[in-house]
Amino acid sequence: MIESAFPRRLHPYWPRLQEKTRVWLLEKRLMPADKVQEYADGLCYTDLMAGYYLGAPDEVLQAIADYSAWFFVWDDRHDRYVVHGRAGDWRRLRHRLHAALDAPRHHLHHPDPLLAAFADSVLRLYGFLPRTWNQRFARHFHAVIEAYDREFRNRVQGYVPGVEEYLALRRHTFAHWIWTDLLEPSAGYELPAFVRKNPAYRRAALLSQEFAAWYNDLCSLPKEIAGDEVHNLGISLILHEGLTLEESVDEVRRRVEECISEFLQVEQDALRFADSLADGTLRGKELSAAVHACVGNMRNWFSAVYWFHHESGRYMVDTWDDRSTPPYVTNEAAGE
Template identity: 85%
Template sequence: MPAFPYSTTYRTTYRTAGTVTAVAVPPSLSLPVIEAVFPRQLHPYWPQLQENTRSWLLEKRLMPPDKVAEYADGLCYTDLMAGYYLGAPDEVMQAIADYSAWFFVWDDRHDRDVVHGRAAAWRQLRRRLHAALDFPAEHLQHEDPLVAGLADSVGRLYSFLPKTWNARFARHFHEVIEAYDREFHNRAEGRIPGVDEYLALRRLTFAHWIWTDLLEPSAGCELPETVRKHPAYRRAALLSQEFAAWYNDLCSLPKEIAGDEVHNLGISLITHEGLTLEEAVEEIRRRVEESISEFLVVEKDVLRLADRLADGTVHGKELGAAVRACLANMRNWFSSVYWFHHESGRYMVDSWDDRSTPPYVNNEAAGEK
C-alpha cells in the first residue's frame, strides 16, 4: 500500500465564513481527533485580511502580479493565520498575516537560492535580513523587496508591545535566519541531518518561538517570564508547534522527496534509522498523534495556572485572561494547520507541471541570472 494513497481519499466538511466546503483528506493524513475535538474557527476580519495581504504582496513586489492573481488566494496563507490568532485586534491580525506571507515568500527564495546554487546571493540576503530585523525603519526602501518587506512587517509588529517583547522577537528571529543558513549548507552539500539534529533544527526553521511570541500581541499583553517559562505553558506552546512541524513534514514529504530535499523528519528516519517510506510515515503519524494527546492533558494544567494568576487583583485578572487567550490560540493552531495542508495549493504537488518547481515561485528572483 503506498504511503500516500491519494486515489482513495475520502471527503470531509468544515465550515468557514458561513459556508460548508468539501475538502479531500487522504486516509494516511486524516486525523479524526482534530476534526472532532479541535473545531475550525476563523478571525472575523479574515475576508478583509485576505484582500489586504494580497494588496500588500503586490505593493511590496514580493510576488509578480500574475502570480498574485493566480495563486495568492489559493495558497491560503491568510487562512492559516486567521485560524490561529483569534481575538487579535484587526491591525495586529493584519501585521501577523503580512509577516506570515512574507515568511513563505522568503522560504521560497531560500529554496530557489539552493536549487540554483546562488550561495553569494543567499549570504548577502542573510546579512541584510539580520540588519533589517534590528533597524527596520532604515530598510523600508531597500532595493530588495524581501528586505523591505521584512522591515515593513516587523516594524509594525514592534509597535504593539514594549521593547522587551521586540527584543525577544528579534532574538528569536535572528536564530531562525541562522538556522536557514544551516539548512542552505546542508542542502548544498546533500547532507541529511540525523533525527535528533533535525528535530532541534526544525524548531528553529519552523520558527516555533516566533509564532508563540505572536500570541502575546494577539492577547494584548506581554506575558512575564515566570509565565512564559512555566513548565505547563511552555510545554503546551511547544506541543502545538511540534504538531504543526511534524504534520507539515508528513504532508510535504512527497514534495520534498521530489525536490531532492534533505530536511524532513521522514527523510532523516529513512536515511539514519533505516526505516522504509511506509514505516517513516507511520512514525511521523505516531509523533503527531502523541503531540495531540499530550496537549489535551497539559492544556488542563495551563488552565489551572490561569486560575491561580487571576488572584482577585486587576492585574491578576488581566494576566489570567491573557494566558487563557494564548492557550485557546495554541489549540486553534492544531485545526488551522491541519486544514491549511489540505486547502493550500502549496502542497498539491500532483497538480504541478514540474513536481520539483512550485508554480507560484518566481525563478527570476534576485540574484539569479
C-alpha cells in the same frame, strides 16, 4: 482526530485580511502580479493566521498575516537559492536580514523587495508591545535566520541531519518561538518571564508547534522528495533509522498523534495555571485573561495547520507541471 477534538474557527476579519494581504504582496512586489492573481488566495496563507490568532485586534492580525506571507516568500527564495547554487546571494541576504531585524526603519526602502517588505512587517509588529517584547522577538528571529543558513549549507552539501539533530534544527526553521511570541500582541499583553517559563505553559506551546512542524513534514514529504530536500523528519528516519518510506510515514504520523494526545492533557494544566493567576487584583485578572487567550490560540493552531495543509495549493504537488518547482514561485529567484 483533529476534526473532532479541534473545531475549526476563523477570525471574523478573515475576508478583509485576505484582500489586504493580497494588496500588500502586490504593493511590496513580493510576488509578480500574475502570480498573486492566480495563486495568492489558493495558497491560503491568510487562512492559516486567521484560524490561529483569534481575538487579535484587526490591525495586529493584519500585521501578522503580512509577516507570515512574507515568511513563505522568503522560504521560497531560500529554496530557489539552494536549487540554483547561489551561495553568494544567500550570504548577502542573510546578513541584510539580520541588519533589517535590528534596524527595520533603515531598510524600508531597500531595493530588494524582500528586505523592504520584511522591514515593513517587522516595524509594524514592533509597534504593539514594549521594547522588551521586540528584543525577544528579534533574538528569536536572529536564531531562525541562522537555522536557515545551516539548512542552506546542509542542502548544498547533500547532508541529511540525524533525527535528534533535525528536530532541534526544525524548532528554529519552523520558527516555533516566533509564532508563540505572536500570541502576546494578539492577546494585547506581554507575558512576564515566569509565565512563559511555566512548565505547563511552555510545554503546551511547544507541543502545538511540534505538531505543526511534524504535520508539515508529513504533508510536504512528496514535495520535498521531488525537490531533493534533505530536511524532513521522514527523510531523516529513512536514512538514519533504516525505515522504509511507508514505515517512516507511519512513524511521523505516530509522533503527530502523540503530540495531539499530550497537548490535550497539558492544556488542562496550562488552563489551571491561568486560573491561578487571578489573585483578586486587576493585574492578576488581566494576566489570567491573557494567558487563557494564549492557550486557547495554541489549541486553534491545531485546526488551522490541519486545514491549511489540506486546502493550500502549496502542497498539491500532483497538480504541478513540474513536481520540483512550485508554480507560484519565480524560478530564477529575484534579488540580485
